[in-house]
Amino acid sequence: MLSVALAGKPNAGKSTFYEAATEAEVDVGNYPFTTIDPNRGVAHVRTDCPCLARDERCGADDCRDGKRYVPVELLDVAGLVPGAHEGRGLGNQFLDALTDADVILQVVDAAGETNAEGEPVEVGEYDPVEEVDFVESEMDQWLAGIVDRNWESVVRKGRSPDFDIDEALVDMLTGFGATVHDVTYVLRAMEYPADPGSWDDDDRAELARRVRERTKPIVVVANKADVAPEGNVERLRETDKPVIPATADGELALQRAAAAGAVDYDPGDEAFEIVGDLSESQRAGLEQIGDVMAAHGGTGVQAALNTAVYDLLDHLTAYPVQNETHWTDARGSTLPDAHLLPRGSGPKDLAYAVHTDIGDGYLHAVNARSDRRIGEDYELEEGDVIKIVSTAN
Ligand SMILES: Nc1nc2c(ncn2[C@@H]2O[C@H](COP(=O)(O)OP(=O)(O)OP(=O)(O)O)[C@@H](O)[C@H]2O)c(=O)[nH]1
Ligand SMILES: [Mg+2]
Structure with a gap:
């Protein structure tokens, strides 16, 4: 099964996203490092079911009136802080947990109500654009560290007469979630010495960066869009990554309301309809979520998963x-x-x-x-x- 991992600084809403996307119960809290052990569950991407082309809906468990939900694995890990690759925070442990992931959903706090370490601050006090690049850079440095640590053994192999550098690099990197195809693709685009003894730190860092880019592409989830100050989501969109505005909290609330029969809503719908009896405050809460959905075409949870799998990974x-x-x-x-x-x-x-x-x-x-x-x-x-x-x- 395809594996999607949630990553990002502490307190950004990864576990809330996970809970909303998997319908599993996990710990959510307004403090850093609520999650320590990774959560692993099943989420779904949504697509049009082929039964829409027929007179009758198919009735498969994963088909809701022509909305087809296809399972993927979702991983929720501990928050990451700058310097994680050197072991800061829960660093290395967190990064190792991403080894199996095919694509990363980086949850950022678009509201800017938490700092780089995930500690609560006033809404808008921290600029979320600051946190966009650090996950990528931590992952690059983490992989570069692995390449460095294994280099001695590549150099040793290099002394044998039938040594082939490409083969040796494929051997090393397939252990870290890259396929033979990925490594071959990356090496074709690079110029590098055939003798591993002539590689320098920059060569190894470039290899690591390219392999990471190829094997762990990143979608940014601009979470807490419901409380984000004006302009934050737009500025996040100016970064070089795909950005999906979201309210994980809103998605969770909608699902609870749907389970209680209060609203008609399927994950990924652009809007919902109130069908049950609600108190004034419940109605007001839902209407607020409705406003965010109207601005962004939904809660963003389904859109983030779909963008990762259908766009970045280019699956069908x-x-x-x-x-x-x-x-x-x-x-x-x-x-x-x-x-x-x-x-x-x-x-x-x-x-x-x-x-x-x-x-x-x-x-x-x-x-x-x-x-x-x-x-x-x-x-x-x-x-x-x-x-x-x-x-x-
Ligand atoms: N306003 C708002 N708050 C949210 C949203 N999503 C999550 N939160 C809140 O953000 C806080 C952190 O949520 P978590 O899901 O525990 O965050 P996390 O990224 O898993 O945090 P760690 O496990 O500590 O890394 C909680 O108080 C959530 O209720 C959202 O869409 N909007
Ligand atoms: Mg968490």
């Missing part, structure tokens, strides 16, 4: 079925499964995502939308419904 959703006419599995369930795959994937990649045996026994595939047989070189598109024919099914 494909739906394997057994029956290409009814779009069902062997038990007759319609569109039971959805898989997230990198753009450029083909039907055989989908077969492997379903099961290794199905991939190994792959014969051919049918595009159930067009009812045409497709070749192995066909590139999947968002929302494709595919029947895989394999010796294993």
